[in-house]
Amino acid sequence: SQQGEEDPQALSIQEGENATMNCSYKTSINNLQWYRQNSGRGLVHLILIRSNEREKHSGRLRVTLDTSKKSSSLLITASRAADTASYFCATGAPNTGNQFYFGTGTSLTVIP
Amino acid sequence: EPEVTQTPSHQxxxxxxxxxxxxxxxxNHLYFYWYRQILGQKVxxxxSFYNNEISEKxxxxxxxxxxxxxxxxxxxxxxRSTKLEDSAMYFCASSFTGTGLDGYTFGSGTRLTVV
Incomplete structure (x- = not known):
């Protein structure tokens, strides 16, 4: 299966701390995306990193990609209560057209 | 910011x-998708749909x-004929390219409950 797997499944931190979530996948990819989902709501695209990129930043988000280890990490710095949500990685692979494979997500709780 | 709009929110x-x-x-997006998420499971x-036809399923x-x-x-x-196991959140998404390199924009979903 191509699907990414996030780790940990759940993470609880204090406001102001950094949160790190990891994603591992099984086959080669074209790109990897991170999405956020607030409870019962839609998926919000956070950041996309291509297979030839190693690191990408967007505001308080930092994503790394290690294709040799088939893994990615999402770092949220200086977390806020509003960051409480589930975070998913989704991988796009060669020869699979334009569909993406989602992991089961990391549930992040930021305690005020 | 442009949005993907889904209706109804709950059916x-x-x-x-x-x-x-x-x-x-x-x-201005050309590629359209449906995904679903059964409660507690993966998306x-x-x-996927492009140029008025299904490109993948x-x-x-x-x-x-x-x-x-x-x-x-x-x-x-x-x-056509819903089953209990069709109960899920259904997400529509669109993208400008079909390469996946620009990410998707997802709607907020329709929660379908089959009773």
């Missing part, structure tokens, strides 16, 4: 009934499912 239907879930993708790909997307772009703005998912 309750009797088993065996037909449902149509509606989506308005971003206006799963159903189908998953095993989930059987003969009970169909998609249509009836006009220049709407993109619909029809389930």
């Amino acid at each position: 309750v239907t009797q088993m065996g009934q037909e449902v149509i879930l509606r989506c308005v993708p971003i206006s 799963e790909f159903l189908v 998953s095993e989930i997307f059987d003969d009970q499912f169909s998609v249509e772009r009836p006009d220049g703005s709407n993109f619909t998912l029809k389930i």
Whole structure:
């Protein structure tokens, strides 16, 4: 299966701390995306990193990609209560057209 | 910021009934998708649509499912005869390219409950 797997499944931190979530996948990819989902709501695209990129930043988000280890990490710095949500990685692979494979997500709780 | 709009936000239907879930993708996007998420499970790909035809579909997307772009703005998912196991959150998404390199824009979903 191509699907990414996030780790940990759940993470609880204090406001102001950094949160790190990891994603591992099984086959080669074209790109990897991170999405956020607030409870019962839609998926919000956070950041996309291509297979030839190693690191990408967007505001308080930092994503790394290690294709040799088939893994990615999402770092949220200086977390806020509003960051409480589930975070998913989704991988796009060669020869699979334009569909993406989602992991089961990391549930992040930021305690005020 | 442009949005993908889905209606209704919640649909309750009797088993065996037909449902149509509606989506308005971003206006200049060319590729359209449906995904679903059964409660507590992964988001799963159903189908992608480009140039007025299905470009890919998953095993989930059987003969009970169909998609249509009836006009220049709407993109619909029809389930002909709903089953209990069709209960899920259904997400519509769109993208400008089909390469995946620009990410998707997802709608906020339609929660389908089959009773």
